Amino acid sequence: MSSRAVGLGVAALLLAVPAVAQEVTIPTRSPRTGAVIFRGGGYKPRIDTEKALNGATPYKDTFGDASLLLVELEIQRFFYQGIGTAGLGLSAGYGEKYADAKLEDGSAAADKAALKVLPIQLNGFYKFDYAAFRWGIPLVPYAKLGLVYSPWWMTKGSETEIVEGSKASGGKWGWAGTAGVSFLLDVLEPRFARDFDSDLGVNHSYLFAEYTHADVNNFGGKGLVLSSRRWMFGLALDY
Amino acid sequence: MRLPFIGVLLFASTAVAQTGPTVTFATAATGSTNLTVTVPKSECDNARRFTWQRGGGAICGGSLFIYATTGTCGSEPAATDLRLETFTNSSTTTSGTVNFSVAQLLAARNTGTDGGTGTTCDTQTGEISFNLCASARQVGGLYGTECQTAYANVGTPAFVLKYDPQPPAKPSIATVIVRDSALSVQVDGAEADSTVAVEAAAVALADGGTGTEDAGTDVDAGTDLDAGTDDGGLGLVGALAVEGTVGPVTRVTKAAGEGNVVVTGLTNGVTYRLQATIIDAAGNESAQSAAVEATPVKSNGLFDAYKEAQGQERGGCAAAGGGIAGGAVLAALGIWLSSRRKVS
Numbered sequence: 001m002s003s004r005a006v007g008l009g010v011a012a013l014l015l016a017v018p019a020v021a022q023e024v025t026i027p028t029r030s031p032r033t034g035a036v037i038f039r040g041g042g043y044k045p046r047i048d049t050e051k052a053l054n055g056a057t058p059y060k061d062t063f064g065d066a067s068l069l070l071v072e073l074e075i076q077r078f079f080y081q082g083i084g085t086a087g088l089g090l091s092a093g094y095g096e097k098y099a100d101a102k103l104e105d106g107s108a109a110a111d112k113a114a115l116k117v118l119p120i121q122l123n124g125f126y127k128f129d130y131a132a133f134r135w136g137i138p139l140v141p142y143a144k145l146g147l148v149y150s151p152w153w154m155t156k157g158s159e160t161e162i163v164e165g166s167k168a169s170g171g172k173w174g175w176a177g178t179a180g181v182s183f184l185l186d187v188l189e190p191r192f193a194r195d196f197d198s199d200l201g202v203n204h205s206y207l208f209a210e211y212t213h214a215d216v217n218n219f220g221g222k223g224l225v226l227s228s229r230r231w232m233f234g235l236a237l238d239y
Numbered sequence: 240m241r242l243p244f245i246g247v248l249l250f251a252s253t254a255v256a257q258t259g260p261t262v263t264f265a266t267a268a269t270g271s272t273n274l275t276v277t278v279p280k281s282e283c284d285n286a287r288r289f290t291w292q293r294g295g296g297a298i299c300g301g302s303l304f305i306y307a308t309t310g311t312c313g314s315e316p317a318a319t320d321l322r323l324e325t326f327t328n329s330s331t332t333t334s335g336t337v338n339f340s341v342a343q344l345l346a347a348r349n350t351g352t353d354g355g356t357g358t359t360c361d362t363q364t365g366e367i368s369f370n371l372c373a374s375a376r377q378v379g380g381l382y383g384t385e386c387q388t389a390y391a392n393v394g395t396p397a398f399v400l401k402y403d404p405q406p407p408a409k410p411s412i413a414t415v416i417v418r419d420s421a422l423s424v425q426v427d428g429a430e431a432d433s434t435v436a437v438e439a440a441a442v443a444l445a446d447g448g449t450g451t452e453d454a455g456t457d458v459d460a461g462t463d464l465d466a467g468t469d470d471g472g473l474g475l476v477g478a479l480a481v482e483g484t485v486g487p488v489t490r491v492t493k494a495a496g497e498g499n500v501v502v503t504g505l506t507n508g509v510t511y512r513l514q515a516t517i518i519d520a521a522g523n524e525s526a527q528s529a530a531v532e533a534t535p536v537k538s539n540g541l542f543d544a545y546k547e548a549q550g551q552e553r554g555g556c557a558a559a560g561g562g563i564a565g566g567a568v569l570a571a572l573g574i575w576l577s578s579r580r581k582v583s
C-alpha cells in the first residue's frame with residue numbers, strides 16, 4: 001500500500017467524522033402544527049355602561065372597582081406557516097367575583113353575591129414569528145379577531161338569583177379583537193428548548209402580554225353588557 | 240422409611256381437608272354498617288332478618304346451632320343465649336332465615352338460671368351488643384374423622400347486633416346567621432357520625448298572623464298564616480314540632496361536622512322559631528334544643544341591584560340557545576382536534 005493511498009484514506013476518515021458528529025448533534029425539529037395557550041388576567045365587565053341603567057352603577061355598587069380573575073385555555077391550529085403563522089383558535093375561560101350582598105340600608109348582608117362568566121371564543125389569528133425564527137429577534141407580535149359567546153350567571157348565597165321573574169343567567173354573543181406580543185423563551189435556554197422539542201414535541205415557548213377589546217352585548221342588543229377592555233398575560237407553547 | 244412417611248402425610252392432608260359444617264350469614268337489615276347492625280331504642284321490638292346458608296362437611300356428634308349471644312362465638316349456646324336454629328345429623332335444610340329482635344335477645348338473657356341481668360327494652364339503658372353465631376363440633380383426631388367434643392365457631396361473617404338505647408345529649412343552637420329567605424344555623428353538641436336536624440316554623444303573633452317586619456320584601460308573608468293566639472304576645476299556638484308556631488314546619492337535616500344547617504325557602508320578614516335535635520348513628524333522637532328565633536332578611540345581589548336600576552336583561556331562556564351553540568362549537572373543536580394529524 002502506497003503512502004498516497006494511506007493519506008487518502010486518512011483524509012476520507014477525517015472528513016467522515018465531522019459528518020457523523022453533525023448528524024448526532026443537530027436535533028430533529030418536530031413538526032409544528034398548533035399551540036396551547038394558558039392566560040389569566042383581570043376582567044371587568046362593562047355592565048354599568050348599559051344605556052338603560054341611566055348612569056346607575058350596579059356592578060360598582062356591588063363589587064367596587066374590582067375585576068374578576070379570568071383564566072383561559074386556548075387551543076390553536078396553524079393553517080399557514082410562511083411569513084408568519086396564521087390559523088384558528090378556540091378558547092374557553094372562567095371568571096368569578098364575590099362580594100357581600102347588601103341589605104336595604106346598604107350594609108353588608110351575610111349572603112355573598114357573585115358574578116360568574118364562562119367566555120368562549122373562536123378566533124382567527126396571525127403572528128409575525130418570521131423575524132424570530134429567521135433573524136433571532138425574540139419578539140413575536142400577533143393579532144386575533146374572534147366571535148365570543150359568554151355564558152354568565154349571578155348568585156346570591158348558593159342559589160342563582162331570580163328577580164321579578166327573571167333568572168339571573170344567560171349567554172351573550174359578541175366579538176373581540178386582541179393585539180399582543182410574545183417573548184420567545186427559546187433564546188434564553190436554546191439547549192433546553194431543543195430538549196423540550198425532542199422530548200415532548202414542544203417547538204417553542206413564549207411568555208406574552210395582550211390587550212383585548214371585547215364587545216359582548218349581543219351586538220348592540222338590549223340587556224347585560226359583558227364587554228371589556230383588558231390586559232391578559234400567559235404562556236404559549238407551540239407543538 | 241420414606242413410604243410410610245408419605246402415607247402419613249397423605250392421611251394428614253386428608254384430615255386437614257375434612258372440616259365440619261359451615262354457615263354463611265347475610266342481611267339487608269336497616270342500619271347495617273359493615274357487619275354491625277345498630278338498633279335504636281325505638282326499634283327494640285322490631286325483628287332483624289338474617290339469611291343463612293349451610294355448607295362444608297356433615298354435622299358430627301351433637302348439633303349445629305345458630306344463636307345470638309353477648310359472649311363469644313364457638314361454644315354450645317348458653318341458657319341466656321337466644322337459640323335461633325338447631326340442626327342435627329339428619330337435618331337436610333341448607334338455607335333459611337332467622338328473625339329476632341333486641342327485645343327477644345334481652346328476654347333470653349332473663350331466662351337463664353342466673354337470672355341474666357333482668358333488663359327490657361325500657362330498662363336497658365346502656366349499649367349492649369349481641370354476636371350472631373353458628374357453632375358445631377368439628378371432626379379431627381389422628382385420622383381426621385373423629386368427632387371432637389369441643390365446639391367451634393363455624394359462622395361467617397361475624398355480624399353484631401348493637402342495641403343503642405341512649406339518645407344523644409341535647410344540642411344547643413350557637414348561632415343563627417340571617418340570610419335572604421334562609422337561616423343558617425350553627426348547632427353545637429353533635430357527636431361524630433350523627434345527624435343534625437333543625438326545624439323551623441313561623442312564630443304566631445297576637446293578631447293571628449306571623450311576625451312580619453318590613454324588610455323590603457315583595458312577598459307578603461304575614462297574611463295567609465291564620466292562627467289564633469292565647470297569650471297576647473308571641474302566641475303559643477298549636478302543638479307542632481316547634482312549640483308556639485303556626486304554619487308548616489320545615490325540617491332540614493345534615494351530617495354532623497359538615498357546617499351549618501341552612502333552612503331555605505323561608506319568607507323574609509317572618510320570624511321563625513328554630514329548634515335542633517341530634518340523631519345518632521343508631522337512630523336515637525336527642526331532646527330538642529332551646530328554641531331560638533330569627534327573621535330572614537332580604538338582601539340585594541348584583542342582579543337585584545341591576546334590575547332595580549332598570550337593567551333590561553331578562554336572562555333565562557336566551558341562554559339556552561346560546562348554550563347549545565356554544566356546546567356545538569366545543570364539540571366541533573373536539574372533533575377537529577381528535578382528527579388532527581401532524582405534518583411530517
